[in-house]
Amino acid sequence: xxxxxxxxxxxxxxxxxxxxxxxxxxxxxxxxxxxxxxxxxxxxxxxxxxxxxxxxxxxxxxxxxxxxxxxxxxxxxxxxxxxxxxxxxxxxxxxxxxxxxxxxxxxxxxxxxxxxxxxxxxxxxxxxxxxxxxxxxxxxxxxxxxxxxxxxxxxxxxxxxxxxxxxxxxxxxxxxxxxxxxxxxxxxxxxxxxxxxxxxxxxxxxxxxxxxxxxxxxxxxxxxxxxxxxxxxxxxxxxxxxxxxxxxxxxxxxxxxxxxxxxxxxxxxxxxxxxxxxxxxxxxxxxxxxxxxxxxxxxxxxxxxxxxxxxxxxxxxxxxxxxxxxxxxxxxxxxxxxxxxxxxxxxxxxxxxxxxxxxxxxxxxxxxxxxxxxxxxxxxxxxxxxxxxxxxxxxxxxx
Numbered sequence: 001x002x003x004x005x006x007x008x009x010x011x012x013x014x015x016x017x018x019x020x021x022x023x024x025x026x027x028x029x030x031x032x033x034x035x036x037x038x039x040x041x042x043x044x045x046x047x048x049x050x051x052x053x054x055x056x057x058x059x060x061x062x063x064x065x066x067x068x069x070x071x072x073x074x075x076x077x078x079x080x081x082x083x084x085x086x087x088x089x090x091x092x093x094x095x096x097x098x099x100x101x102x103x104x105x106x107x108x109x110x111x112x113x114x115x116x117x118x119x120x121x122x123x124x125x126x127x128x129x130x131x132x133x134x135x136x137x138x139x140x141x142x143x144x145x146x147x148x149x150x151x152x153x154x155x156x157x158x159x160x161x162x163x164x165x166x167x168x169x170x171x172x173x174x175x176x177x178x179x180x181x182x183x184x185x186x187x188x189x190x191x192x193x194x195x196x197x198x199x200x201x202x203x204x205x206x207x208x209x210x211x212x213x214x215x216x217x218x219x220x221x222x223x224x225x226x227x228x229x230x231x232x233x234x235x236x237x238x239x240x241x242x243x244x245x246x247x248x249x250x251x252x253x254x255x256x257x258x259x260x261x262x263x264x265x266x267x268x269x270x271x272x273x274x275x276x277x278x279x280x281x282x283x284x285x286x287x288x289x290x291x292x293x294x295x296x297x298x299x300x301x302x303x304x305x306x307x308x309x310x311x312x313x314x315x316x317x318x319x320x321x322x323x324x325x326x327x328x329x330x331x332x333x334x335x336x337x338x339x340x341x342x343x344x345x346x347x348x349x350x351x352x353x354x355x356x357x358x359x360x361x362x363x364x365x366x367x368x369x370x371x372x373x374x375x376x377x378x379x380x381x382x383x384x385x386x387x388x389x390x391x392x393x394x395x396x397x398x399x
Contacts (some may be wrong), residue, residue, distance in 0.1 A: 022047070022055055023392040027064065027084070031389060032216060032238070035068040035081030056082050063150070064088040064108070064388070089388065090150045092139060092194070093380025095201060096123055096133050096158040098228040098273075100291055102373065103135035106380035110212035112373070114139050119290070123162070124175060125182050127382050133191040153195040153383025156184050157204035157375040159229070160247050197382040200247055202231025204369070204378030207240045209331060211381055213369040218329045221363075222321045224251060224314060225374060226334030226344075228276070229267040234325070239391055254317055270313040272335065275299075275306040294337045294372070303340065311347035318348065319355055322363050333368025341367050 011057040020213025022045070029044055030036060036044075042052040059065040059082075064087040070078035086109040095102045101123065104115040120127065132154075140148055163179040185196040198206070205225040209215045215223075215235060223233045234241050241248050252267040276286035279302060289296065296303050318330045331343050345367045352362055368375060 001217055021390075022051075023059060024388065026052075027057055028389045029080075030065070030082065031211065035083035037071070037079040037081050039079070041082070062088070068097055084291040086111060087147065088150065089152050090143075090147065091152050091380045091383045092134075092136055092154045093204075093376045093378070093382075094128075094154065094156050094164065095204070095376035095379055096156065097201070097375070098122065100160070101128055101131055102183045102376045103132055104373070104376050104380060105139045106377060106384075108214070108384065110208075110377070110381070111248065112377065114142065115175070115178055115373075115376075118290075119287075122176065122329075125187070129187050129191075134233055136192055136327070151194060152387055153197055153281075154188060154192065155204070155379035155382035156196065156198045157201040157379035158184075158198065159231075160200050160250065195383065197379075197386055199242070199379060199382050200226075200231070201227075201244055201375045201379075202252065202377075203240060203246070203249060204382065205220060205333065205374035205384065206233025206235065206249065207332060207381055208239050208370045208378035208380065209368045211385070212377065213344055213374075214331060214366060217366075218331075220325065220327050221329040221331055222249070222251065222318070222325075222327050223331045223368070224317075224333070225368075226272060226310070226332075226336070227375070228273045228335075229271045230334075231267075234321075234327075236325070240320075251321065253319065254320060256313060256316065266313060266317055270310045270317070274309075275302065278302050278306070290335075296337055296340060307340065307344050307347060311344055312351050314344075314348045315351035315355055318352065318363060318365065319360060320356060326361060327363050329364040329366050331366050331368045333370060333374060335372040338371065341371075 006366050012368055019315065023298060024039060025045055027095040029041065038049060038052045042049045045052065058066060060067070063085055065082045065088070068081040068083045070080055086107040090113070091106050091109040093104050093106055100120065101118040102115065104107055105113040107113055116131070116138065118127070118131045136154070148356050188196050202225050206223040215221070218235070219238055221235050223235065225231050230252045233249040252265065254266045256264055256266050256269055258264040258269065276289065279286040279299060282302070284299065289300070314332065321327065321330070332341065332348065334341060349365045352365060368374070
């Protein structure tokens with residue numbers, strides 16, 4: 001499969017020479033809906049059963065699909081659903097965070113096969129690339145030759161223009177500025193020949209939720225991910241929309257009013273770095289927020305106030321987003337314990353109920369499900385998405 005540009009995406013195409021499109025369409029449908037029989041796939045794609053059989057046979061021979069358990073109906077032979085083969089494709093993902101980095105090995109079904117973690121005060125290129133090189137070597141070392149041949153790429157989830165964030169995370173400006181001249185593909189080519197895919201970190205988290213979490217429940221929605229800094233993503237027509245320059249859904253940069261009415265960005269009023277700063281003020285170690293397994297119960301007094309402020313800002317931001325696009329839902333997730341997420345979502349719902357929604361249809365406010373690993377999972381899914389699935393925003397209507 002190559003990256004050939006697809007033009008006619010309204011459904012399957014029977015002509016010769018476009019097997020790439022039909023394979024991507026079929027895999028996208030199976031990825032979203034689970035195992036399906038050949039008859040179901042033919043109906044969804046608008047192709048003849050023989051054409052579907054040929055595609056299924058080829059993908060099964062390549063190891064990308066496998067036969068599921070027979071489904072017995074009331075009459076006739078049982079149908080055999082075809083499903084993604086988890087071992088069919090493997091990918092590496094790296095999240096470049098402000099306080100830590102995580103590398104993982106992901107399979108085609110979205111399961112994490114292996115993971116490595118690196119904690120730091122702030123990210124510097126030489127440390128990050130050494131960590132990634134060692135991680136890839138470890139991942140490969142635990143795979144046999146056949147599995148190694150299934151590695152399809154490396155996805156990198158990183159903040160947009162990382163070199164501009166040094167003042168907010170306390171990094172030395174001269175050292176941090178080195179990120180400006182870094183080309184990820186060139187650096188990684190020094191120790192790996194796998195193709196590299198770079199994506200905004202919050203967009204990557206959105207992609208993880210969309211492919212492997214609750215995103216499958218909605219067609220169009222906005223997504224907030226709260227890490228050290230809040231970010232976001234948007235999904236339209238069942239696909240994560242990256243925009244012209246890969247920075248669509250930069251919700252953390254939305255303008256908001258500060259406590260004195262001054263213009264600020266959402267990252268300044270609804271991010272975990274605010275909670276970190278508060279803990280430092282009272283003499284507590286904020287590193288405890290990032291330790292695994294996460295447990296924020298010891299900071300309940302400060303966490304509750306942070307949730308209150310963050311929920312108010314998210315409620316206003318959610319309505320602002322929906323004034324531009326009529327999203328059916330807003331999904332909220334972050335690098336915090338599940339109970340914090342649930343409480344935050346519930347408070348956002350309450351605050352929205354009291355907001356002025358004239359001219360708007362208030363969206364559903366829902367909790368995401370992937371959690372703190374969303375960015376690295378989304379990063380690892382980028383090579384898979386780019387090489388095996390279809391972009392529905394290009395006109396795909398069969399999903």
